[in-house]
Amino acid sequence: MLTLFQNREYACLFMAQVVALIGSGLLTVALGLLAYDFAGDRAGLVLGTAYTIKMVAYVGLSPIAQAVVQRLPRKAVLIGADLIRAGVALCLPFVTELWQVYGLIFVLQAASATFTPAYQAVLPDVLPEEHDYTRALSLSRIAYDLENLTSPALAGLLLTVMSYHWLFMGTVAGFVGSAFLVAVAVIPALRGTVAERPFRERLSRGLRIYLATPRLRGLLALNLAAASVGAFVLVNTVVLVRGGYGAGETGLAIAMAAFGAGSMGAALMLPRLLDRQPDRRVMLAGTRGLIAVALLMGAVLWLHGRPDWWVFMLVWAVTGFLYSGILTPSGRLLRRSAHAEDRPAIFAAQFALSHACWLLTYPLAGWAGHAIGMGLALMLLGGVAALGLAAAVRLWPPGLSDAPEHEHPDLPEDHPHLRANGGRRHTHAFVIDDEHRAWPTHG
Numbered sequence: 001m002l003t004l005f006q007n008r009e010y011a012c013l014f015m016a017q018v019v020a021l022i023g024s025g026l027l028t029v030a031l032g033l034l035a036y037d038f039a040g041d042r043a044g045l046v047l048g049t050a051y052t053i054k055m056v057a058y059v060g061l062s063p064i065a066q067a068v069v070q071r072l073p074r075k076a077v078l079i080g081a082d083l084i085r086a087g088v089a090l091c092l093p094f095v096t097e098l099w100q101v102y103g104l105i106f107v108l109q110a111a112s113a114t115f116t117p118a119y120q121a122v123l124p125d126v127l128p129e130e131h132d133y134t135r136a137l138s139l140s141r142i143a144y145d146l147e148n149l150t151s152p153a154l155a156g157l158l159l160t161v162m163s164y165h166w167l168f169m170g171t172v173a174g175f176v177g178s179a180f181l182v183a184v185a186v187i188p189a190l191r192g193t194v195a196e197r198p199f200r201e202r203l204s205r206g207l208r209i210y211l212a213t214p215r216l217r218g219l220l221a222l223n224l225a226a227a228s229v230g231a232f233v234l235v236n237t238v239v240l241v242r243g244g245y246g247a248g249e250t251g252l253a254i255a256m257a258a259f260g261a262g263s264m265g266a267a268l269m270l271p272r273l274l275d276r277q278p279d280r281r282v283m284l285a286g287t288r289g290l291i292a293v294a295l296l297m298g299a300v301l302w303l304h305g306r307p308d309w310w311v312f313m314l315v316w317a318v319t320g321f322l323y324s325g326i327l328t329p330s331g332r333l334l335r336r337s338a339h340a341e342d343r344p345a346i347f348a349a350q351f352a353l354s355h356a357c358w359l360l361t362y363p364l365a366g367w368a369g370h371a372i373g374m375g376l377a378l379m380l381l382g383g384v385a386a387l388g389l390a391a392a393v394r395l396w397p398p399g400l401s402d403a404p405e406h407e408h409p410d411l412p413e414d415h416p417h418l419r420a421n422g423g424r425r426h427t428h429a430f431v432i433d434d435e436h437r438a439w440p441t442h443g
Contacts, residue, residue, distance in 0.1 A: 012181045015181050016181035021174075026155050027168070062113040062348045122188075135271045140331075149260050206345025212439060214397065216333060217396065220357075222283055223354040231362050232369070233259055263321065266324035290323060298378030405427045406425070
Protein backbone atom coordinates (compact mmCIF):
# COMPACT_ATOMS: atom_id res chain seq x y z
CA MET A 1 0.00 0.00 0.00
CA LEU A 2 2.78 2.43 0.88
CA THR A 3 3.99 2.40 -2.73
CA LEU A 4 0.88 4.45 -3.56
CA PHE A 5 2.51 7.46 -1.94
CA GLN A 6 5.07 7.51 -4.73
CA ASN A 7 2.21 9.00 -6.73
CA ARG A 8 2.49 12.67 -5.72
CA GLU A 9 -1.09 13.56 -6.61
CA TYR A 10 -2.53 10.70 -4.59
CA ALA A 11 -0.26 11.52 -1.64
CA CYS A 12 -1.53 15.12 -1.61
CA LEU A 13 -5.18 14.05 -1.86
CA PHE A 14 -4.80 11.42 0.85
CA MET A 15 -3.19 13.94 3.21
CA ALA A 16 -6.01 16.35 2.38
CA GLN A 17 -8.48 13.69 3.50
CA VAL A 18 -6.52 13.03 6.71
CA VAL A 19 -6.23 16.65 7.85
CA ALA A 20 -9.91 17.30 6.99
CA LEU A 21 -10.90 14.23 9.04
CA ILE A 22 -8.87 15.46 12.01
CA GLY A 23 -10.59 18.84 11.72
CA SER A 24 -13.99 17.12 11.60
CA GLY A 25 -13.11 15.06 14.68
CA LEU A 26 -12.20 18.16 16.66
CA LEU A 27 -15.45 19.74 15.49
CA THR A 28 -17.46 16.80 16.87
CA VAL A 29 -15.96 17.25 20.34
CA ALA A 30 -16.26 21.04 20.29
CA LEU A 31 -19.87 20.86 19.08
CA GLY A 32 -20.81 18.60 21.98
CA LEU A 33 -19.34 21.04 24.48
CA LEU A 34 -20.99 23.98 22.74
CA ALA A 35 -24.35 22.18 22.91
CA TYR A 36 -23.87 21.64 26.65
CA ASP A 37 -23.20 25.34 27.12
CA PHE A 38 -26.48 26.16 25.36
CA ALA A 39 -28.73 23.42 26.71
CA GLY A 40 -27.13 21.78 29.76
CA ASP A 41 -28.75 18.40 30.41
CA ARG A 42 -30.72 18.75 27.16
CA ALA A 43 -27.50 18.84 25.12
CA GLY A 44 -28.29 15.39 23.74
CA LEU A 45 -31.44 16.77 22.16
CA VAL A 46 -29.45 19.59 20.56
CA LEU A 47 -26.84 17.18 19.21
CA GLY A 48 -29.52 14.79 17.99
CA THR A 49 -31.10 17.63 16.04
CA ALA A 50 -27.72 18.70 14.65
CA TYR A 51 -26.92 15.16 13.46
CA THR A 52 -30.38 14.79 11.93
CA ILE A 53 -29.72 18.02 10.01
CA LYS A 54 -26.42 16.49 8.90
CA MET A 55 -28.09 13.37 7.52
CA VAL A 56 -30.89 15.32 5.84
CA ALA A 57 -28.30 17.54 4.16
CA TYR A 58 -26.34 14.49 3.00
CA VAL A 59 -29.38 12.71 1.61
CA GLY A 60 -31.14 15.69 0.07
CA LEU A 61 -28.34 17.96 -1.11
CA SER A 62 -25.62 15.68 -2.47
CA PRO A 63 -27.32 15.00 -5.86
CA ILE A 64 -28.37 18.65 -6.13
CA ALA A 65 -24.86 19.89 -5.40
CA GLN A 66 -23.35 17.50 -7.92
CA ALA A 67 -25.78 18.67 -10.60
CA VAL A 68 -24.99 22.34 -9.87
CA VAL A 69 -21.18 21.98 -9.97
CA GLN A 70 -20.93 19.34 -12.72
CA ARG A 71 -19.38 21.63 -15.32
CA LEU A 72 -17.13 23.52 -12.90
CA PRO A 73 -13.43 22.62 -12.57
CA ARG A 74 -13.12 19.77 -10.10
CA LYS A 75 -10.23 21.32 -8.20
CA ALA A 76 -12.17 24.57 -7.73
CA VAL A 77 -15.18 22.64 -6.41
CA LEU A 78 -13.06 20.78 -3.84
CA ILE A 79 -11.22 23.89 -2.68
CA GLY A 80 -14.42 25.95 -2.53
CA ALA A 81 -16.18 23.32 -0.42
CA ASP A 82 -13.23 23.16 1.98
CA LEU A 83 -13.13 26.94 2.37
CA ILE A 84 -16.88 27.08 3.04
CA ARG A 85 -16.45 24.46 5.76
CA ALA A 86 -13.55 26.42 7.24
CA GLY A 87 -15.65 29.60 7.21
CA VAL A 88 -18.51 27.90 9.04
CA ALA A 89 -16.15 26.49 11.69
CA LEU A 90 -14.71 29.99 12.14
CA CYS A 91 -18.20 31.35 12.88
CA LEU A 92 -19.28 28.67 15.37
CA PRO A 93 -17.45 30.02 18.46
CA PHE A 94 -19.33 33.32 18.11
CA VAL A 95 -22.92 32.04 17.90
CA THR A 96 -25.40 33.24 20.53
CA GLU A 97 -28.57 31.35 19.56
CA LEU A 98 -29.36 27.70 18.86
CA TRP A 99 -30.92 28.48 15.49
CA GLN A 100 -27.56 29.90 14.43
CA VAL A 101 -25.86 26.61 15.35
CA TYR A 102 -28.40 24.65 13.31
CA GLY A 103 -28.09 26.99 10.31
CA LEU A 104 -24.29 26.82 10.31
CA ILE A 105 -24.32 23.03 10.65
CA PHE A 106 -26.63 22.81 7.65
CA VAL A 107 -24.26 24.95 5.55
CA LEU A 108 -21.23 22.96 6.68
CA GLN A 109 -22.84 19.62 5.89
CA ALA A 110 -24.06 20.92 2.53
CA ALA A 111 -20.42 21.71 1.71
CA SER A 112 -19.40 18.23 2.89
CA ALA A 113 -22.13 16.71 0.70
CA THR A 114 -20.46 18.52 -2.21
CA PHE A 115 -16.85 17.75 -1.29
CA THR A 116 -16.99 14.04 -0.42
CA PRO A 117 -18.56 12.58 -3.60
CA ALA A 118 -16.43 14.90 -5.76
CA TYR A 119 -13.28 13.77 -3.94
CA GLN A 120 -14.25 10.09 -4.25
CA ALA A 121 -14.89 10.52 -7.98
CA VAL A 122 -11.44 12.04 -8.54
CA LEU A 123 -9.49 9.08 -7.10
CA PRO A 124 -10.22 6.60 -9.95
CA ASP A 125 -8.72 9.13 -12.39
CA VAL A 126 -5.64 9.67 -10.21
CA LEU A 127 -5.24 5.88 -9.78
CA PRO A 128 -6.55 4.34 -13.01
CA GLU A 129 -5.27 0.83 -12.21
CA GLU A 130 -7.81 -1.18 -10.19
CA HIS A 131 -4.98 -2.78 -8.18
CA ASP A 132 -3.90 0.67 -6.93
CA TYR A 133 -7.43 1.97 -6.49
CA THR A 134 -8.37 -1.01 -4.31
CA ARG A 135 -5.48 -0.23 -1.98
CA ALA A 136 -6.49 3.42 -1.89
CA LEU A 137 -9.96 2.37 -0.72
CA SER A 138 -8.39 0.39 2.11
CA LEU A 139 -6.20 3.33 3.10
CA SER A 140 -9.27 5.56 3.13
CA ARG A 141 -11.07 3.11 5.45
CA ILE A 142 -8.03 3.03 7.75
CA ALA A 143 -7.91 6.85 7.79
CA TYR A 144 -11.56 7.01 8.92
CA ASP A 145 -10.99 4.47 11.68
CA LEU A 146 -7.78 6.13 12.90
CA GLU A 147 -9.57 9.48 13.00
CA ASN A 148 -12.27 7.99 15.21
CA LEU A 149 -9.55 6.82 17.60
CA THR A 150 -7.13 9.76 17.55
CA SER A 151 -9.33 12.85 17.27
CA PRO A 152 -11.00 12.43 20.70
CA ALA A 153 -7.58 11.83 22.26
CA LEU A 154 -6.13 14.89 20.53
CA ALA A 155 -9.12 16.98 21.60
CA GLY A 156 -8.69 15.80 25.19
CA LEU A 157 -5.03 16.75 25.13
CA LEU A 158 -5.76 20.21 23.72
CA LEU A 159 -8.51 20.82 26.27
CA THR A 160 -5.97 20.52 29.07
CA VAL A 161 -4.31 23.75 27.91
CA MET A 162 -7.08 25.73 26.19
CA SER A 163 -10.80 26.43 26.02
CA TYR A 164 -12.94 24.22 23.80
CA HIS A 165 -13.63 27.25 21.58
CA TRP A 166 -10.08 26.89 20.26
CA LEU A 167 -10.94 23.41 18.97
CA PHE A 168 -12.96 25.17 16.29
CA MET A 169 -9.72 26.82 15.18
CA GLY A 170 -8.25 23.34 14.79
CA THR A 171 -11.20 22.51 12.56
CA VAL A 172 -10.54 25.64 10.51
CA ALA A 173 -6.88 24.64 10.18
CA GLY A 174 -7.89 21.14 9.04
CA PHE A 175 -10.16 22.38 6.27
CA VAL A 176 -7.75 25.11 5.14
CA GLY A 177 -4.94 22.53 5.10
CA SER A 178 -7.12 20.24 3.01
CA ALA A 179 -7.82 23.07 0.55
CA PHE A 180 -4.09 23.81 0.26
CA LEU A 181 -3.19 20.16 -0.39
CA VAL A 182 -5.90 19.88 -3.06
CA ALA A 183 -4.57 23.08 -4.63
CA VAL A 184 -1.02 21.71 -5.00
CA ALA A 185 -2.22 18.38 -6.44
CA VAL A 186 -2.64 17.97 -10.19
CA ILE A 187 -6.17 16.67 -10.72
CA PRO A 188 -6.67 15.08 -14.16
CA ALA A 189 -9.24 16.70 -16.39
CA LEU A 190 -12.19 14.56 -17.40
CA ARG A 191 -11.43 12.64 -20.55
CA GLY A 192 -13.48 13.75 -23.55
CA THR A 193 -16.21 16.33 -23.38
CA VAL A 194 -18.95 16.51 -20.79
CA ALA A 195 -22.28 16.60 -22.58
CA GLU A 196 -24.55 19.57 -22.09
CA ARG A 197 -27.59 18.37 -20.19
CA PRO A 198 -30.58 20.15 -18.64
CA PHE A 199 -30.38 20.61 -14.88
CA ARG A 200 -33.24 18.18 -14.32
CA GLU A 201 -31.37 15.41 -16.17
CA ARG A 202 -28.12 16.19 -14.33
CA LEU A 203 -30.03 15.96 -11.05
CA SER A 204 -31.50 12.51 -11.74
CA ARG A 205 -28.75 10.99 -13.90
CA GLY A 206 -26.66 9.52 -11.08
CA LEU A 207 -29.69 7.96 -9.41
CA ARG A 208 -30.93 6.56 -12.73
CA ILE A 209 -27.56 4.95 -13.53
CA TYR A 210 -27.28 3.63 -9.98
CA LEU A 211 -30.71 2.00 -9.88
CA ALA A 212 -30.41 0.60 -13.41
CA THR A 213 -27.15 -1.25 -12.57
CA PRO A 214 -27.66 -4.64 -10.88
CA ARG A 215 -24.45 -4.57 -8.87
CA LEU A 216 -25.28 -1.11 -7.50
CA ARG A 217 -28.82 -2.13 -6.58
CA GLY A 218 -27.19 -4.95 -4.64
CA LEU A 219 -24.76 -2.48 -3.09
CA LEU A 220 -27.68 -0.37 -1.83
CA ALA A 221 -29.18 -3.42 -0.11
CA LEU A 222 -25.78 -4.23 1.44
CA ASN A 223 -25.52 -0.60 2.61
CA LEU A 224 -28.77 -1.16 4.51
CA ALA A 225 -27.41 -4.35 6.06
CA ALA A 226 -24.18 -2.68 7.20
CA ALA A 227 -26.01 0.41 8.47
CA SER A 228 -28.41 -1.70 10.53
CA VAL A 229 -25.75 -3.35 12.68
CA GLY A 230 -23.42 -0.34 12.46
CA ALA A 231 -26.14 1.92 13.84
CA PHE A 232 -26.60 -0.36 16.84
CA VAL A 233 -22.88 -0.19 17.58
CA LEU A 234 -22.65 3.60 17.25
CA VAL A 235 -25.88 4.37 19.13
CA ASN A 236 -25.96 1.73 21.88
CA THR A 237 -22.34 0.92 22.74
CA VAL A 238 -22.34 3.76 25.29
CA VAL A 239 -25.43 2.24 26.95
CA LEU A 240 -23.93 -1.25 27.06
CA VAL A 241 -20.57 -0.08 28.35
CA ARG A 242 -21.68 2.47 30.94
CA GLY A 243 -25.02 1.00 31.95
CA GLY A 244 -24.31 -2.71 31.55
CA TYR A 245 -20.64 -3.01 32.47
CA GLY A 246 -20.47 0.10 34.67
CA ALA A 247 -17.38 1.30 32.83
CA GLY A 248 -16.56 4.96 32.34
CA GLU A 249 -15.42 6.99 29.38
CA THR A 250 -12.22 4.94 29.11
CA GLY A 251 -14.26 1.77 28.74
CA LEU A 252 -16.31 3.37 25.99
CA ALA A 253 -13.14 4.43 24.19
CA ILE A 254 -11.76 0.87 24.45
CA ALA A 255 -14.97 -0.63 23.06
CA MET A 256 -15.00 1.73 20.08
CA ALA A 257 -11.29 1.12 19.59
CA ALA A 258 -12.00 -2.62 19.37
CA PHE A 259 -14.60 -1.97 16.66
CA GLY A 260 -12.17 0.34 14.83
CA ALA A 261 -9.29 -2.13 15.13
CA GLY A 262 -11.43 -4.83 13.55
CA SER A 263 -12.36 -2.49 10.72
CA MET A 264 -8.71 -1.60 10.09
CA GLY A 265 -7.77 -5.27 10.13
CA ALA A 266 -10.25 -5.95 7.35
CA ALA A 267 -9.02 -2.95 5.36
CA LEU A 268 -5.46 -4.30 5.52
CA MET A 269 -6.51 -7.78 4.37
CA LEU A 270 -8.97 -6.83 1.65
CA PRO A 271 -6.60 -5.76 -1.16
CA ARG A 272 -4.99 -9.21 -1.43
CA LEU A 273 -8.31 -10.95 -0.93
CA LEU A 274 -9.99 -8.90 -3.68
CA ASP A 275 -7.10 -9.71 -6.01
CA ARG A 276 -8.22 -13.37 -5.82
CA GLN A 277 -11.94 -13.24 -5.07
CA PRO A 278 -14.80 -11.33 -6.76
CA ASP A 279 -16.31 -8.39 -4.92
CA ARG A 280 -19.74 -10.01 -4.65
CA ARG A 281 -18.46 -13.11 -2.89
CA VAL A 282 -16.41 -11.09 -0.39
CA MET A 283 -19.18 -8.59 0.38
CA LEU A 284 -21.90 -11.22 0.75
CA ALA A 285 -19.68 -13.33 3.01
CA GLY A 286 -19.06 -10.28 5.19
CA THR A 287 -22.79 -9.58 5.35
CA ARG A 288 -23.66 -13.16 6.31
CA GLY A 289 -21.03 -13.06 9.03
CA LEU A 290 -22.27 -9.70 10.33
CA ILE A 291 -25.86 -10.98 10.54
CA ALA A 292 -24.77 -14.16 12.33
CA VAL A 293 -22.75 -12.18 14.90
CA ALA A 294 -25.62 -9.71 15.47
CA LEU A 295 -28.23 -12.44 15.97
CA LEU A 296 -25.98 -14.53 18.21
CA MET A 297 -24.86 -11.59 20.34
CA GLY A 298 -28.45 -10.33 20.53
CA ALA A 299 -29.64 -13.73 21.73
CA VAL A 300 -26.90 -13.85 24.38
CA LEU A 301 -27.81 -10.38 25.67
CA TRP A 302 -31.51 -11.28 25.70
CA LEU A 303 -31.32 -14.72 27.29
CA HIS A 304 -28.18 -14.60 29.45
CA GLY A 305 -27.29 -10.95 29.90
CA ARG A 306 -23.98 -9.34 29.06
CA PRO A 307 -21.01 -11.66 28.41
CA ASP A 308 -17.57 -11.20 29.95
CA TRP A 309 -15.85 -7.95 29.02
CA TRP A 310 -13.19 -9.67 26.89
CA VAL A 311 -15.91 -11.53 24.96
CA PHE A 312 -17.71 -8.25 24.32
CA MET A 313 -14.46 -6.70 23.03
CA LEU A 314 -13.86 -9.67 20.73
CA VAL A 315 -17.43 -9.50 19.36
CA TRP A 316 -17.10 -5.77 18.69
CA ALA A 317 -13.75 -6.32 16.90
CA VAL A 318 -15.28 -9.06 14.71
CA THR A 319 -18.26 -6.80 14.02
CA GLY A 320 -15.92 -4.01 12.87
CA PHE A 321 -14.02 -6.49 10.68
CA LEU A 322 -17.17 -7.71 8.93
CA TYR A 323 -18.63 -4.20 8.63
CA SER A 324 -15.50 -2.99 6.85
CA GLY A 325 -15.52 -6.06 4.63
CA ILE A 326 -18.93 -5.00 3.30
CA LEU A 327 -18.30 -1.30 2.75
CA THR A 328 -14.64 -0.97 1.74
CA PRO A 329 -15.01 -2.57 -1.74
CA SER A 330 -17.98 -0.37 -2.67
CA GLY A 331 -15.80 2.16 -4.51
CA ARG A 332 -14.68 -0.60 -6.90
CA LEU A 333 -18.29 -1.26 -7.89
CA LEU A 334 -18.96 2.44 -8.46
CA ARG A 335 -15.76 2.89 -10.45
CA ARG A 336 -16.63 0.22 -12.98
CA SER A 337 -20.31 1.19 -13.23
CA ALA A 338 -20.04 4.53 -15.07
CA HIS A 339 -17.96 6.48 -17.55
CA ALA A 340 -15.58 9.03 -16.05
CA GLU A 341 -17.94 11.92 -16.78
CA ASP A 342 -20.74 10.20 -14.85
CA ARG A 343 -18.70 9.09 -11.84
CA PRO A 344 -19.39 12.22 -9.77
CA ALA A 345 -23.11 11.60 -10.30
CA ILE A 346 -23.06 7.97 -9.14
CA PHE A 347 -20.73 8.72 -6.22
CA ALA A 348 -23.21 11.42 -5.19
CA ALA A 349 -26.06 8.91 -5.55
CA GLN A 350 -24.16 6.41 -3.37
CA PHE A 351 -23.44 9.13 -0.82
CA ALA A 352 -27.12 10.11 -0.62
CA LEU A 353 -28.60 6.59 -0.67
CA SER A 354 -26.15 5.13 1.84
CA HIS A 355 -26.85 7.97 4.26
CA ALA A 356 -30.58 7.44 3.73
CA CYS A 357 -30.00 3.94 5.14
CA TRP A 358 -28.34 5.49 8.22
CA LEU A 359 -31.20 7.98 8.51
CA LEU A 360 -33.54 4.98 8.88
CA THR A 361 -31.39 2.82 11.13
CA TYR A 362 -30.08 5.43 13.59
CA PRO A 363 -33.51 6.21 15.10
CA LEU A 364 -34.53 2.54 14.90
CA ALA A 365 -31.45 1.53 16.91
CA GLY A 366 -32.10 4.21 19.53
CA TRP A 367 -35.83 3.47 19.85
CA ALA A 368 -35.44 -0.31 19.92
CA GLY A 369 -32.64 -0.25 22.49
CA HIS A 370 -34.78 1.86 24.82
CA ALA A 371 -38.15 0.16 24.18
CA ILE A 372 -37.39 -3.57 23.96
CA GLY A 373 -33.91 -3.94 25.45
CA MET A 374 -30.46 -4.35 23.97
CA GLY A 375 -30.68 -8.03 23.11
CA LEU A 376 -33.93 -7.87 21.18
CA ALA A 377 -32.87 -4.58 19.58
CA LEU A 378 -29.69 -6.15 18.22
CA MET A 379 -31.67 -9.14 16.95
CA LEU A 380 -34.19 -6.79 15.30
CA LEU A 381 -31.43 -4.89 13.53
CA GLY A 382 -29.80 -8.18 12.56
CA GLY A 383 -33.17 -9.11 11.01
CA VAL A 384 -33.20 -5.85 9.03
CA ALA A 385 -29.68 -6.70 7.86
CA ALA A 386 -30.93 -10.14 6.78
CA LEU A 387 -33.62 -8.47 4.67
CA GLY A 388 -30.87 -6.37 3.08
CA LEU A 389 -28.85 -9.52 2.35
CA ALA A 390 -31.86 -11.25 0.76
CA ALA A 391 -32.50 -8.22 -1.43
CA ALA A 392 -28.81 -8.03 -2.44
CA VAL A 393 -28.75 -11.70 -3.48
CA ARG A 394 -31.82 -11.16 -5.65
CA LEU A 395 -30.84 -7.78 -7.12
CA TRP A 396 -27.19 -8.69 -7.83
CA PRO A 397 -27.25 -12.15 -9.43
CA PRO A 398 -24.11 -14.34 -9.37
CA GLY A 399 -22.04 -14.63 -12.52
CA LEU A 400 -23.21 -11.29 -13.90
CA SER A 401 -20.86 -10.38 -16.74
CA ASP A 402 -19.20 -6.96 -16.89
CA ALA A 403 -19.36 -7.23 -20.68
CA PRO A 404 -22.67 -8.90 -21.60
CA GLU A 405 -23.56 -9.45 -25.23
CA HIS A 406 -26.29 -7.03 -26.30
CA GLU A 407 -27.75 -5.36 -29.35
CA HIS A 408 -29.05 -1.93 -30.35
CA PRO A 409 -32.18 -2.25 -32.50
CA ASP A 410 -32.94 1.42 -31.87
CA LEU A 411 -29.69 2.87 -33.27
CA PRO A 412 -29.16 3.71 -36.98
CA GLU A 413 -26.65 1.61 -38.89
CA ASP A 414 -24.17 4.49 -39.18
CA HIS A 415 -24.22 5.34 -35.46
CA PRO A 416 -20.64 5.84 -34.12
CA HIS A 417 -21.21 3.34 -31.30
CA LEU A 418 -22.09 0.56 -33.78
CA ARG A 419 -19.13 1.40 -36.02
CA ALA A 420 -16.75 1.41 -33.03
CA ASN A 421 -17.91 -2.00 -31.77
CA GLY A 422 -18.36 -3.95 -34.99
CA GLY A 423 -22.08 -4.01 -35.60
CA ARG A 424 -25.49 -3.97 -34.03
CA ARG A 425 -24.86 -6.96 -31.75
CA HIS A 426 -21.62 -6.85 -29.81
CA THR A 427 -19.90 -7.00 -26.41
CA HIS A 428 -17.91 -4.44 -24.45
CA ALA A 429 -17.52 -3.26 -20.86
CA PHE A 430 -21.12 -2.34 -20.13
CA VAL A 431 -22.33 0.69 -18.20
CA ILE A 432 -25.60 2.59 -18.23
CA ASP A 433 -25.29 5.67 -20.47
CA ASP A 434 -27.05 7.40 -23.36
CA GLU A 435 -26.73 4.36 -25.66
CA HIS A 436 -27.44 1.78 -22.93
CA ARG A 437 -30.54 2.63 -20.94
CA ALA A 438 -31.13 -0.77 -19.33
CA TRP A 439 -29.00 -3.75 -18.32
CA PRO A 440 -29.29 -6.57 -20.91
CA THR A 441 -30.45 -9.16 -18.39
CA HIS A 442 -33.17 -6.79 -17.23
CA GLY A 443 -34.74 -5.78 -20.52
